Amino acid sequence: MTQKTVPDTFLNIEPIDLVACGLTNADLQGEVAVVTGGASNIGLGYARAIAAAGGSVVVSDINAKAGKEAERVINLENGRDAAFFVQCDITSEDDVKALAKAAFDRFGKVDILVNNAMNMRLNGTILESTVEDLDASYAISGRGVMLAIKEFVPPMLARGHGTVTYSTTQFHYLPPMLGRSIYTAGKAAATSLVMSLANEVKGSGVNVFCMVPAGVGRIDADHQAPVSDDGGTPLPDLSNFSMPGFNGLVPPEVSGAAMVYLLMNASHLHGSGFILQEALQAMKFPFPNPSTLPPPSNVHKMNDMELTLAFCNMGPGPSAIG
Ligand SMILES: NC(=O)c1ccc[n+]([C@@H]2O[C@H](COP(=O)([O-])OP(=O)(O)OC[C@H]3O[C@@H](n4cnc5c(N)ncnc54)[C@H](O)[C@@H]3O)[C@@H](O)[C@H]2O)c1
Structure with a gap:
């Protein structure tokens, strides 16, 4: 069933058709999810899709204007109180504690934690950046992920049920075409935390995996605009970045x-990481332009170096589904 469209929104979205x-x-x-950075682009796509799949979702973001609109849109799309916005700077311990309190007060439990927030403007090279830029990258991607884990995972462990995921990147060292060392340093820190968590909670009923949402977005003035006034460097130009099978970026939907x-298959994915393209192939996603889809042998699988750096793969991982 295609969702109802909400025509009068400033969010740059299309209907989601899960079927x-x-x-x-x-x-x-019946599942309750918290999505950090859930007010725009990828996080908003996660939040809307989780609600479309029958779940309830706490949209958390530093951007209150977009977050409140995300709550309104998701509730209208689904014809029920599926979403609830909580403003939260993920780097603030007080904010994350308040987020957890609000989520548990509202829904009584949290089954899914989607760590997704990031300031994409923290993307400079080492030599052009300040150490404060690196601190800021670690603050969102390392500290923020740990703060969220500390609030949401213990109750999951007590219930023996839950899923934690992180929107990571396949680049954990200087990528030649983007030069985003400060960004990738933060992503590597959080990926390390999340995959170590997979080791720490193995066998508990709490599943932990990473997803690489490579090349996702919509190029427009809104997406390129700063999301908060923190004086960072401009957002990278992703206009030439494309995924096989798509003429351009992959839509957040x-x-x-x-x-x-992936959340439905989380018990098979514990301790592993998925590039979006692999997930789409496993679910036999109907690519809009099949002629450009590479044969399976050409699909990017993480090589040993990338796996070591990114995912310390210890579960059955990608081969378990699809
Ligand atoms: N876009 C891609 O193709 C891509 C590729 C690989 C990984 N990722 C990862 O996916 C995630 C989402 O990427 P995106 O392209 O949607 O980014 P985006 O900039 O469009 O959205 C990030 C969201 O995080 C929020 N945010 C920023 N700082 C915050 C803070 N301190 N506390 C709470 N929220 C904060 C922003 O307001 C925004 O809504 C990021 O973690 C990114 O590193 C994206």
């Missing part, structure tokens, strides 16, 4: 559907 992706509107029925699929 066309081989999913149903009840796949996450598609990566949202892929996240629903």
